[in-house]
Amino acid sequence: MAQPDTTDTTSEVHGYRARVAEHGRFRAVMESFAYLPPFGAMFKKTSPFYAESYWYCMGGITFLMFIYLTISGILLAWLGPFWWLTSPVGKAMKGSHYWAAQAFFFFLVLHLIRVWATGAFRGRRWLSWALGSAVLLLGLGENLFGLLARGDWESQFVSMHSDDMLFVQPYFFHLFSPANFTADLAIHVAVIPVILFTLIMGHLTLVRLQGIARPL
Amino acid sequence: MSETAAAPPPTGQRPASEPAAGGLITQHVRHAYWKYPIIALVLAVALGLLGVFAGSPNSPRATIAATSRQDPGGAALAFTQELAGTSASAANQNEFGLGPPGDVFVTGPVSSFAPLLGGGVAAALARYRAAPASQQAAWAESYLKALDTITPAAMEGGMATAMSPDYAKIGTLHGDFGPVPALVQADVRLALGGHLEQYLEAREPGHTLHLVTIWLYDHPKMLNDAVANGLTDDQWGMVKERDYNVGPWYLILPAIIHVEFPNGVTGTGFVLWNLLFALIFIFVLPLVPGIRSLPQKLRLRRLIARYPTPGEQIPPDPNARLNPILQKELEEEGLA
Numbered sequence: 001m002a003q004p005d006t007t008d009t010t011s012e013v014h015g016y017r018a019r020v021a022e023h024g025r026f027r028a029v030m031e032s033f034a035y036l037p038p039f040g041a042m043f044k045k046t047s048p049f050y051a052e053s054y055w056y057c058m059g060g061i062t063f064l065m066f067i068y069l070t071i072s073g074i075l076l077a078w079l080g081p082f083w084w085l086t087s088p089v090g091k092a093m094k095g096s097h098y099w100a101a102q103a104f105f106f107f108l109v110l111h112l113i114r115v116w117a118t119g120a121f122r123g124r125r126w127l128s129w130a131l132g133s134a135v136l137l138l139g140l141g142e143n144l145f146g147l148l149a150r151g152d153w154e155s156q157f158v159s160m161h162s163d164d165m166l167f168v169q170p171y172f173f174h175l176f177s178p179a180n181f182t183a184d185l186a187i188h189v190a191v192i193p194v195i196l197f198t199l200i201m202g203h204l205t206l207v208r209l210q211g212i213a214r215p216l
Numbered sequence: 217m218s219e220t221a222a223a224p225p226p227t228g229q230r231p232a233s234e235p236a237a238g239g240l241i242t243q244h245v246r247h248a249y250w251k252y253p254i255i256a257l258v259l260a261v262a263l264g265l266l267g268v269f270a271g272s273p274n275s276p277r278a279t280i281a282a283t284s285r286q287d288p289g290g291a292a293l294a295f296t297q298e299l300a301g302t303s304a305s306a307a308n309q310n311e312f313g314l315g316p317p318g319d320v321f322v323t324g325p326v327s328s329f330a331p332l333l334g335g336g337v338a339a340a341l342a343r344y345r346a347a348p349a350s351q352q353a354a355w356a357e358s359y360l361k362a363l364d365t366i367t368p369a370a371m372e373g374g375m376a377t378a379m380s381p382d383y384a385k386i387g388t389l390h391g392d393f394g395p396v397p398a399l400v401q402a403d404v405r406l407a408l409g410g411h412l413e414q415y416l417e418a419r420e421p422g423h424t425l426h427l428v429t430i431w432l433y434d435h436p437k438m439l440n441d442a443v444a445n446g447l448t449d450d451q452w453g454m455v456k457e458r459d460y461n462v463g464p465w466y467l468i469l470p471a472i473i474h475v476e477f478p479n480g481v482t483g484t485g486f487v488l489w490n491l492l493f494a495l496i497f498i499f500v501l502p503l504v505p506g507i508r509s510l511p512q513k514l515r516l517r518r519l520i521a522r523y524p525t526p527g528e529q530i531p532p533d534p535n536a537r538l539n540p541i542l543q544k545e546l547e548e549e550g551l552a
Contacts, residue, residue, distance in 0.1 A: 030250035049241035096267025117516035121502035160433035
């Protein structure tokens with residue numbers, strides 16, 4: 001059999017009929033997203049058998065939570081603090097956003113454990129580890145500004161506490177104060193997410209290029 | 217996650233019992249993408265249900281009016297401290313757009329509302345502004361000491377809460393306070409009526425809620441509420457939320473630094489300790505010989521890798537080839 005191009009979704013190896021013949025119609029339909037545009041060329045089609053473990057899904061689920069946070073965050077920002085603080089639907093959306101952040105860090109920690117335990121940070125993959133670490137650390141900062149942007153009592157208290165702790169120091173040349181709600185919200189919805197997205201894309205690109213790490 | 221094949225293995229397929237490199241099956245199989253939409257749907261439904269039924273922290277925000285009504289003595293204390301330069305906000309006065317707390321929170325708003333406040337407020341303000349700074353400070357400090365005489369003592373053995381003066385007794389104080397009592401009591405009236413909050417919002421429209429929040433932190437009530445809810449430094453407040461059971465547990469490492477490490481409670485100490493841990497995490501764990509091979513020695517991958525179930529046949533590699541990088545690495549190790 002000729003060597004197929006893994007990005008060629010029309011090949012006899014990765015085409016729909018081949019997949020139906022291999023694993024049945026249900027699975028073939030369910031995984032079509034990984035074989036058709038716009039994602040078809042982005043995903044590798046195979047992985048080592050040892051990596052067919054749920055542990056290896058944790059990074060992907062973390063990214064899924066990032067997407068969920070982005071979508072729910074856009075809705076929250078669009079409709080504003082009055083909506084998310086007073087409307088039942090707004091409160092539910094804010095609650096969902098809050099739990100997605102919890103899930104983001106939960107799955108990120110599991111992903112971190114998997115990468116460390118399987119030694120997937122070694123050699124040329126260190127850069128991917130460093131980018132992932134930057135995502136974790138910046139994610140914690142994003143979380144702080146999300147807390148400050150909520151507009152409840154905790155936002156008030158933590159903004160002043162973190163102001164006393166960090167921002168009355170001259171690190172930011174006294175230009176910024178976490179007690180400034182406008183700045184907090186802008187940083188949370190626009191500044192840090194853009195940097196996070198860039199880092200995540202770099203991380204994913206490296207994972208795509210380098211493949212899954214060999215066994216220890 | 218590959219499925220078990222009942223038929224005999226075709227060419228290139230090997231039985232599960234066959235040992236592979238490092239005890240793992242390195243042969244590539246079709247990745248089980250079909251589970252991803254199901255996982256995504258389950259998580260989306262779970263998050264939606266959590267959002268509806270568990271909600272999120274939403275303790276109502278404090279306002280200047282409500283805080284002052286609940287504790288007018290605390291408001292009087294805060295305004296006096298603004299004039300004396302001893303309030304918490306004295307640390308914020310260098311921030312962009314701010315200034316001396318006495319001007320921002322007392323003389324500024326009182327001046328703006330003086331025609332409506334009546335009485336001798338305008339005259340008191342004029343007298344205060346005409347006095348030298350040393351005299352202004354002396355009046356304020358003297359009034360602070362007098363307020364202390366009508367402040368109940370803190371309870372022994374309790375948490376470190378700040379006590380407020382008894383506002384009902386504030387008219388009984390006598391001493392060389394100059395115009396300070398008139399200014400403070402006028403500002404308390406503005407605070408009680410909600411006018412101070414409106415003034416602070418209108419004064420800095422580009423700093424939404426900025427000045428309001430800074431003043432609320434000057435009032436003893438906010439810190440007292442934080443103490444009562446276990447949210448301060450020595451109470452692991454960083455990983456807690458008010459009136460909600462699930463907090464940011466993932467901040468446990470900075471919380472440990474904040475509570476337990478030398479100078480972790482100070483801004484500089486907190487930043488430097490966290491920076492050190494970040495550097496260890498990014499550089500030492502993956503790069504330092506001995507430490508980087510720790511997971512290999514612990515053989516933790518045994519708990520993570522997918523192994524065939526008994527009798528399971530490994531499907532053939534759809535590409536009939538390994539990932540080029542993996543192939544190269546296996547060849548370098550003499551495993552392929």
